[in-house]
Amino acid sequence: MLKIVQTKPYDDQKMGTAGLRKKSKVAMQENYVENFVQSIFDAIGGVEGKTFILGGDGRFYNKIALQKILKMSAANGMKKIIVGQNGYLSTPTSSRVLLKNKADGGFVLTASHNPGGPNGDFGIKYAIASGGQCPTSLSDKIYENSKKISEYKTLDTADVDLSTISKQNLAGMEIEIIDSLNDYINMMEEIFDFPAIKKLFANGFRFVFDAMNAVTGPYALKIFEEILGAPKGTVRNYVPMEDFGGLHPDPNLIYAKSLVDLMYSDDAPDMGAANDGDGDRNMILGKKFFVTPSDSLAILTDNYKLIPAYKNGIYGVAKSAATSTAVGRVAQALNIGYYEVPTGWKYFCNLMDSKRITFCGEESFGTGSSHIREKDGIWAVLFWLNIIAVTGKSVEEITREHWQKYGRSYYMRNDYEIADAEVANLLMKDLENRLPSLEGKTFGNYTVSEAKPFVYNDPVDGSSTKNGLIIYFTDKSRIVYRLSGTGSSGATLRVYLERYETEKFAENVEQMLESLADVSRQIGEITERTGKTKADLLT
Ligand code: G1P
Ligand code: ZN
Numbered sequence: 001m002l003k004i005v006q007t008k009p010y011d012d013q014k015m016g017t018a019g020l021r022k023k024s025k026v027a028m029q030e031n032y033v034e035n036f037v038q039s040i041f042d043a044i045g046g047v048e049g050k051t052f053i054l055g056g057d058g059r060f061y062n063k064i065a066l067q068k069i070l071k072m073s074a075a076n077g078m079k080k081i082i083v084g085q086n087g088y089l090s091t092p093t094s095s096r097v098l099l100k101n102k103a104d105g106g107f108v109l110t111a112s113h114n115p116g117g118p119n120g121d122f123g124i125k126y127a128i129a130s131g132g133q134c135p136t137s138l139s140d141k142i143y144e145n146s147k148k149i150s151e152y153k154t155l156d157t158a159d160v161d162l163s164t165i166s167k168q169n170l171a172g173m174e175i176e177i178i179d180s181l182n183d184y185i186n187m188m189e190e191i192f193d194f195p196a197i198k199k200l201f202a203n204g205f206r207f208v209f210d211a212m213n214a215v216t217g218p219y220a221l222k223i224f225e226e227i228l229g230a231p232k233g234t235v236r237n238y239v240p241m242e243d244f245g246g247l248h249p250d251p252n253l254i255y256a257k258s259l260v261d262l263m264y265s266d267d268a269p270d271m272g273a274a275n276d277g278d279g280d281r282n283m284i285l286g287k288k289f290f291v292t293p294s295d296s297l298a299i300l301t302d303n304y305k306l307i308p309a310y311k312n313g314i315y316g317v318a319k320s321a322a323t324s325t326a327v328g329r330v331a332q333a334l335n336i337g338y339y340e341v342p343t344g345w346k347y348f349c350n351l352m353d354s355k356r357i358t359f360c361g362e363e364s365f366g367t368g369s370s371h372i373r374e375k376d377g378i379w380a381v382l383f384w385l386n387i388i389a390v391t392g393k394s395v396e397e398i399t400r401e402h403w404q405k406y407g408r409s410y411y412m413r414n415d416y417e418i419a420d421a422e423v424a425n426l427l428m429k430d431l432e433n434r435l436p437s438l439e440g441k442t443f444g445n446y447t448v449s450e451a452k453p454f455v456y457n458d459p460v461d462g463s464s465t466k467n468g469l470i471i472y473f474t475d476k477s478r479i480v481y482r483l484s485g486t487g488s489s490g491a492t493l494r495v496y497l498e499r500y501e502t503e504k505f506a507e508n509v510e511q512m513l514e515s516l517a518d519v520s521r522q523i524g525e526i527t528e529r530t531g532k533t534k535a536d537l538l539t
Helices: 032-043 062-075 091-100 136-146 180-191 194-202 217-227 257-263 293-302 326-334 346-353 377-391 395-406 421-438 514-524 526-530
Strands: 002-006 020-023 051-056 080-088 105-109 121-128 151-155 166-170 173-178 207-210 271-275 282-286 289-291 316-320 338-341 357-362 366-369 408-418 446-457 464-473 478-483 491-501
Touching (some): 032 136, 032 151, 051 062, 062 173, 080 091, 080 180, 091 105, 091 180, 091 377, 180 217, 207 217, 207 257, 217 377, 289 293, 293 357, 293 408, 316 326, 326 395, 326 408, 338 346, 338 446, 346 357, 408 421, 421 514, 491 514, 514 526
Parallel strands (some): 207 271, 316 357
Antiparallel strands (some): 166 173
16 A cells, blocks of 8 residues: 655665665664655656666665665566575676666665675665766765655565575566576676686685675575585685675675685685675685785786687777776787776776776675676676686795786775864865975975876766875876765865885785875875874775
8 A cells, every 4th residue: 555654864875876875773763765766756757657677786784775675676667576595786786787677766775795784784876877976067966866765665474485596566566586596697607707717626725705694605505605616615705694604795804804714824725805794895816815906907918819618809998097007008008098087997887888997896895797786796707717818827936927918016904994074174175275286395205296086087977076185106006095975973084195116016905005005194184183103094
């Protein structure tokens, strides 16, 4: 039965870098999810006659929010909604399903790599018909709606059973529950050389994949163990859990600790990889060896010819401004287009839609291609396995050869957690005002050649976005400052450090970047303003 519910607006439903992300307790407030969803429906002129995609990474509160969205969709006159079995859809799969079904939009219930559970985070990503996250112009409109919403439509009805592949009807709306694995796996088989990778495993290549108790577990089990024949035990932490088993499902050197420990032990397998909560991030490790995401993007791009789907040529490549410039050197050598965009996957989408780029990536462990409009963790892992299978080289050899050929960008991200968001905002504002005065100044061994805000003018829709501040030095080093847009409380100041070398490849990245880190604190007045003499998290 249709029910119109009176509600009061919340004032904090502004989407960040990747959708709406909140503490679970915030999202669980009365009508919180409903307000946001109705604000979206209203901003796009209603959903009557439209088809949507729905799923999530299985984290805490997914089950409840899924039912709320299903009932609201039906009550708002949606024609059809396609839901992953048991409510699961990884972020890459959701984009695939959306594109394949030419759906009008989609919801993925995830806070990505943030911890889950009652004390963790919850989130809603909203995608548009192009398969990517909604552009800022639309999210602004949704935010405005959310601040004045007074009622929403829902149904007074029993919950929908999402456990079996089926077609159901909810007050006139078709609900199709799909097996989301098969279709995604078929797509991977079309892109990569599965027989070559199968042979690699048959020849004893040792690989470990850590699904971090999150949504890619079932995909990885099926792809790596069942189809590609890697031995049982290759895939770890493969059962998706509401709280990720207490893990922080972020594949980096800090949070994927057990995998990192294994890969740095004397019995390390040949390759290790991990994905995040919703399956769009990846980390690649060799035996006692770590590949930075910036290098990974550059290496994949340089090796595109080894992959069946790309061997006939690729369009250009793009990276976020904060990502190292490694891939830029490859783009130049390959003579393909090269774009620098603000942080956030949505900025790559127009470039993919207009066939300007095929590959793209971010320093934050995101890599992907135009097969979908989201980053794709398993895709990146298969890409590496395919390169290894064809070249017979190890992860370390491939990376070192890359440095020999192109030089090396020593790279690190320093995160400063600042409890008072005002302190962080002011730090950025004052630094921006000081930028012109920095040019030509020397700090230790580093002389500033240029200092300016990063401004991106989208070549497709003409929109302009300002995100972060960049300091360039005469030796090609760079520092990028920006505030995180995915946190759920306080502020995180991200400082990205890059130093380019062509000859001496020292092993210790932290040491190589130590003086640049000092310079970054000095230029940003970080210690003075926050009391912090070093970053809280280095990735
Ligand atoms: C972070 C990453 C960014 C990524 C986003 C979503 O955003 O830095 O690259 O696109 O998560 O996964 P941030 O918190 O920096 O705004
Ligand atoms: Zn993610």
